[in-house]
Amino acid sequence: MKIGYVYDAGGRSLNEDALLYRESLFKAGTLALAAVCDGMGGMDEGEAASSLCISELEDFYDHVLIPFITDCGQKGRHFRRALDIKMIAVFKKINDLLFERMRREKVFSGSTMTVCLMFNDRYRIYHIGDSRAYRLMDIPGLKTVFFLRTKDDIRDKKLSRCVGLNRDHKPQIRGGYFKKGGMLICSDGFYKRCDERNLKSALYLTSLTDNTAINKRLSALCEDVKKRGEKDNITAIMIVK
Template identity: 25%
Template sequence: MEPSGSLTLRYAVATDVGRRRDANEDSVYTSPRLLAVADGMGGHVAGEVASSAAVAAVTEFDRRLAEDTVEESLADALAGMVGDAVRRLGNLVEEDPLLQGMGTTLTALLWDGTRFLVAHVGDSRAYRLRDGVLEQITRDHTVVQELVDQGRITPEVAMTHPSRSVLTRALQSGGEAEPDIFAVEARAGDRYLICSDGLSDVVPAELLTEVLTTVEDPEATVAKLVEIANAGGGPDNITCIVGDIA
């Protein structure tokens, strides 16, 4: 499958260990068809293993897209990709029981030339900047997001809540793949950001909007976002993809 339509996608990616972590447990994948961020967890090397397994599933799915061997609908195929990631995690735990309990987020955007199909599990985020307005198009699968939805805390309080990283959904061995899958229609001039919480937990939406609005080049944009997250303490690994539609 090659993207078709009059719109084009240009993208850039950056990933950084941050200021306080010894290893980068984020994994990232980019191609003209598929953009994905995975943020692993589990301690020691398990987080890195988990996110790498998720991206291996993304890579295999993109290979099938390139070879045009995807027979089901793209939405079903994306769900299958997430299921493949869970199976890979299970296989790794069978090989090494010390990896038990590892998990990862996964946020992937599939570009077909006119829209993105999104598969999302966890709290890595996708945003869209359109006409100067930044909108988070994914919903965090976190305890804190549920508190916001219930009206018990405000989004501003959620930014610094001590439980903001406690997930209600993630990809884990032996778990169920429960991705949010939805389509987002694209327009020329749209700018998309996919990132791990090492960016979104540190850089407020107002500053994200400012950078995405004022820095035009995608490579310069992702570099600036990483710089700002590190200037804010860099408490976690930082990964971001910026995709521009023209």
Template identity: 25%
Template structure:
């Protein structure tokens, strides 16, 4: 509930193994002091996906927190922390035969005053909710999303394709990675959702907005999102992290 934004901050997060998987390769984390929030969706054989996502979350939070006293901008700090997470996962992958080829998506939100900066690699997404509307902030680094953006395929065709999990950029699969960064000025009432494709293959921005905005309790909103995916079969793990910003209590 702490905030350095001049706004009251509420946070809720839930992760679920889904209906088909036996293990959860998603990971999430946040540091209220450093004002950083992250969701990752790991991939790789055996337990490698879990290792990749947990390593990325831990490295990102540590690197970002360690840069708090630096003179770098929040964009530079987040970019650097993401590249450090990539280096750590890549090094683990190369050093362990059973983890070779593992990787993870990453979507993170960092706060600097009333400014929020979103960074992403892969197809885990950030959504921004304001005035009853919900829009996707991030661009998926996936084969299908790129086909749609290039006009090669329609969104409906992409939704029916068996290539849902084919991503074109990930943490840990190459020695370098290029995250996308997005920023926005926060206002009271704004909400941000960080989530994995375990949800977004079943819910578009409009449905996400409806589900979140009909629950005043953030934890219940996260559960409602997960339930929606599970009601439709949830073939993947499902993770949701919600942030809500409101005016600080004047008596505080």
């Protein structure tokens, strides 16, 4: 798989977002995990929240997910159900850690979490907050087509759900096939001032031949949204098969 990312503070002095990419090869195929977390609660608290999310996801990947893939002989619906249970559990663990920290230290701290797991030709997305995951496909005659795979948790222009601020931790779950194409996961600072027409023209899949090409395109999109006045942190990761 080819990957690229952009991680920019935007108009702020510190990037409160965090991202993660892990990939492992098994006899049964290739496993990959990509995640973007957008922390909130002020600069220090937002960074601490998103960093905790990523740290726990890394621990989950190493000590839960890899053994599960190594040992599990399940396929199809039973495999997906077992995977969903494990992912919901790690969302709950992270939510509880942040919630208890908020109560103990009297701080306002939370984070969005958008996690994409890819195993061979399938993917599962686990999502809470207003970050986004897009599925990219090349369709003859239409070039690159974007499918938004997550639902924004926004009410009255305010984030309504995230990990850490309340007991509502269960993620939205989406899944599908991933034989060819790409997956773009990004914080709201990346997409708010970048419409899908710009994304489609900049992220034409057949032109993204290697990691360097993906990084250059994402960096160019980042500079474009900053020119359009974006002051928020700008973070995105893209995976292409």
